[in-house]
Amino acid sequence: MLPGQRVAGLHHAGGGTQPVTAQEIISAAAPTAPLLSVRDLSVRAGALPLVHEISFDLEPGTMTALVGESGSGKSLTAQAILGLLNREVYAVAGTAMTFQGQALGFDGQSRPRGFHGELTGYVMQDPSSALDPTMTVGRQIAEMFVVHRGMDRRSALGEAARMLDRVRIPDAGARIDDYPHQFSGGMKQRVLIAMAVALSPRLLVADEPTTALDVTVQADILALIDDLRREMQMAVLIITHDFGVVYQCADRVMVMYAGKLVEGGATLQITESGRHPYTRGLIASIPDLDDLDRPVVAIPGQPPRPERSWDGSCAFQPRCSFKAPRCAAEAPEMETLGGGALVRCFEWRRVEESPS
Numbered sequence: 001m002l003p004g005q006r007v008a009g010l011h012h013a014g015g016g017t018q019p020v021t022a023q024e025i026i027s028a029a030a031p032t033a034p035l036l037s038v039r040d041l042s043v044r045a046g047a048l049p050l051v052h053e054i055s056f057d058l059e060p061g062t063m064t065a066l067v068g069e070s071g072s073g074k075s076l077t078a079q080a081i082l083g084l085l086n087r088e089v090y091a092v093a094g095t096a097m098t099f100q101g102q103a104l105g106f107d108g109q110s111r112p113r114g115f116h117g118e119l120t121g122y123v124m125q126d127p128s129s130a131l132d133p134t135m136t137v138g139r140q141i142a143e144m145f146v147v148h149r150g151m152d153r154r155s156a157l158g159e160a161a162r163m164l165d166r167v168r169i170p171d172a173g174a175r176i177d178d179y180p181h182q183f184s185g186g187m188k189q190r191v192l193i194a195m196a197v198a199l200s201p202r203l204l205v206a207d208e209p210t211t212a213l214d215v216t217v218q219a220d221i222l223a224l225i226d227d228l229r230r231e232m233q234m235a236v237l238i239i240t241h242d243f244g245v246v247y248q249c250a251d252r253v254m255v256m257y258a259g260k261l262v263e264g265g266a267t268l269q270i271t272e273s274g275r276h277p278y279t280r281g282l283i284a285s286i287p288d289l290d291d292l293d294r295p296v297v298a299i300p301g302q303p304p305r306p307e308r309s310w311d312g313s314c315a316f317q318p319r320c321s322f323k324a325p326r327c328a329a330e331a332p333e334m335e336t337l338g339g340g341a342l343v344r345c346f347e348w349r350r351v352e353e354s355p356s
């Protein structure tokens, strides 16, 4: 376990092993109504299947990490939910998607009023184009309050300064007059977070918000997001390929491989007794600062190309040390194991029994 790991959620094990139905996922979730509910979300680019039948719920006020290697479909999943994918390139489909109980269309166009900004905030993966280099940071944040709240410029600038202070930018009142290039990478990321949460959204989607930053700054940014989550009672979907991020602040984890969810559950359960060999592989590939004798082992091989990744076999089996004959002959379904835990692996019992 890494230092700073949060004990999160309940730890359940055992239970049934049938393929999961949408209804079972719903009843396995916490008793509160989900903020966001997604069923069988799929994304294609032309004939190429990139995201396959993703189903999950996000509970209000919680932090969920979506984890997986580069190319696994994390950003496409987030953008499909937010309705941001270019419809000329991508086809999005599914059986149901709701936000606060309201249906969201898969076409990306049918979003409730205020969905972008007031209900959801988004910190995109490549933020270099997110800030206008010709406009002061204060004006860019203030614009949110002018457009969405009808404030006059002066009050909006006051709110912008308050937001910069809230994301802990020192001397915020003076810095509203600075331009983006006058901010360091970490400070720029804080500005983008300030813009994303300016209107107190119910959900913040943060796509790899720490990847480009050095390690100490990464930890500060994560702590900031977690504090904002608590203060604003906001759900957070944080996208990362780094399990260190998960340890630091996620309540729940969803692990994605080659466009499919392969495991999901409470952070403690996933990190201590993950049942998918891929999850185990991701965890084994990060150094354990409490146990420097534990070897760091990279997952061998590469993820498959999307063309036929799940056709008639498990997409992970070429890289899997738990592989059985069945894995090359059949693609596993997602199974529910109680306590909201899900796993897509024929051999999960053997994985669970092996020491992590």
Ligand SMILES: Nc1ncnc2c1ncn2[C@@H]1O[C@H](COP(=O)(O)OP(=O)(O)OP(=O)(O)O)[C@@H](O)[C@H]1O
Binding pocket: 045, 048, 050, 068, 069, 070, 071, 072, 073, 074, 075, 076, 077, 089, 125, 241, 306
């Ligand atoms: N228009 C497209 N045509 C073909 N393939 C595409 C297209 N758009 C995305 N892809 C592929 O879909 C896969 C998933 O992309 P996505 O950006 O969601 O990955 P990711 O998990 O966010 O990866 P990273 O960690 O690198 O950000 C990638 O392999 C990507 O190359």
Ligand SMILES: [Mg+2]
Binding pocket: 074, 075, 076, 125, 207
């Ligand atoms: Mg991405």
